Amino acid sequence: MYLSKFTDYSFRILMYLGNNSDNLSTVDELASALDLSTHHVKKIVYKLSKNNFILSLKGRNGGIKLGMNPKDINLGELLEVTEDNLNILECFSIENNTCSIDASCKLKPIINDALDSFKLKLSEYTLADIL
Numbered sequence: 001m002y003l004s005k006f007t008d009y010s011f012r013i014l015m016y017l018g019n020n021s022d023n024l025s026t027v028d029e030l031a032s033a034l035d036l037s038t039h040h041v042k043k044i045v046y047k048l049s050k051n052n053f054i055l056s057l058k059g060r061n062g063g064i065k066l067g068m069n070p071k072d073i074n075l076g077e078l079l080e081v082t083e084d085n086l087n088i089l090e091c092f093s094i095e096n097n098t099c100s101i102d103a104s105c106k107l108k109p110i111i112n113d114a115l116d117s118f119k120l121k122l123s124e125y126t127l128a129d130i131l
Contacts, residue, residue: 001115001118003079003083004082004083004084004085005040006040006043006044006047006082006083006084007078007079007082007083009034009036009040009041009044010044010047010048010053010078010082011075011078011130012034012036013030013034013041013044013045013048013054014048014053014054014066014073014078014127015127015130015131016030016033016034017030017054017064017065017066018066018070018127018128018131019131021065021066021070023063023065024057024061024062024063024064024065025063025064025065026063026064027041027042027045027064030045030064044082045064047081047082048067048081048082049064049067051081052067052068053066053067053068053073053078053081054066054067055067066127069128070126070127070128070131071126071127071128072126073126073127073128074123074125074126075122075123075125075126075127075129075130076119076120076122076123076124076125077123078127079119079122080119086115086119
């Protein structure tokens with residue numbers, strides 16, 4: 001299984017903001033500190049802001065900071081928000097499933113249980129746990 005860069009970078013951005021909570025950060029600062037493109041950071045900041053994980057303040061003295069306490073940012077919830085596609089097998093996708101044995105497959109429920117366990121395990125932790 002491979003998580004998207006969007007999810008990976010989201011975790012990194014939140015960890016950076018959590019470790020620098022005394023100051024407002026900027027997109028350029030995040031991009032430089034995390035060695036990411038400004039374009040990627042802008043997209044991630046927008047999504048995280050839209051989902052209240054971060055607070056984006058506009059204006060001359062604006063910047064970015066965590067939108068909630070790190071203990072309230074659940075890693076499993078963050079994964080659900082940032083990962084667009086957790087279809088780790090073709091047969092998990094309704095649109096793209098061409099598997100001819102899908103109806104009798106015994107592997108799919110096992111993989112699905114493993115994925116559920118992965119998400120459940122992540123949900124046991126918060127941003128505070130990894131800061």
